[in-house]
Each structure stands twice: as structure tokens, then as C-alpha cells.
């Protein structure tokens with residue numbers, strides 16, 4: 001059930017993302033323990049595609065691109081696409097990622113990234 005006017009509903013995700021980015025800007029996930037741990041990593045010891053993403057986002061917000069790349073290269077590589085998604089969403093166009101082919105491509109990229117970063121040869125893609 002959705003409530004509120006359409007304009008108000010459009011600003012809610014923006015407000016949530018802005019709030020999350022503000023928390024990430026002011027609190028380093030490496031130094032503050034209130035960020036939730038990755039359950040996949042806790043259970044398996046393997047890195048999921050999102051492992052290191054909060055630290056990478058914190059580094060990006062402070063302009064440290066190399067550190068962000070080391071923490072989660074996929075997040076950094078996906079930034080132009082994420083920005084494009086935000087722009088197209090604001091213009092009311094459906095993002096390719098919500099089409100079946102896009103979902104398959106995204107799923108494949110995430111699985112390949114996860115497998116490679118957990119292989120001995122892909123350790124450089126694992127967060128420190």
C-alpha cells in the first residue's frame with residue numbers, strides 16, 4: 001500500500017539514500033561497529049559481491065578512489081551505471097536492469113564477481 005502524493009513518494013527514496021550517504025560520510029564502517037555485518041560472509045567465510053561496499057562507499061564519499069576500488073571494485077565500476085539509472089528513473093524511463101535480459105546480465109556479473117574474488121587468483125578483488 002502506498003500513501004502520500006506522487007511527489008512525496010518520489011522524494012522518499014531520495015531522502016533514504018541521502019540519509020544513508022550522510023551516515024556513511026560521517027561514520028567510517030571500519031571504525032564503528034553499528035554497521036551490520038555481511039551474513040553470507042559470517043556464515044561461509046566467503047566474500048559476497050557486496051562485501052566491502054560500505055567501506056568503499058565511505059572512501060568514495062571522501063574522494064579516495066583507490067581505497068574504494070580495493071574494498072569493492074564492482075561498486076566503483078558500476079558507479080556510472082548507477083548514476084545513469086538514477087537519471088533515467090527520474091525521467092520516468094524503465095531501467096534496462098528491470099527487463100529480463102538485464103536481470104540475467106546483472107545476476108551473471110554478480111555471480112562471476114563473487115566467484116572470482118573468492119578464488120586464490122582473484123584475492124586482489126577481496127576487501128582487505
Ligand SMILES: [Zn+2]
Pocket residue numbers: 038039040041047048049050051052
Ligand atoms: Zn558480503
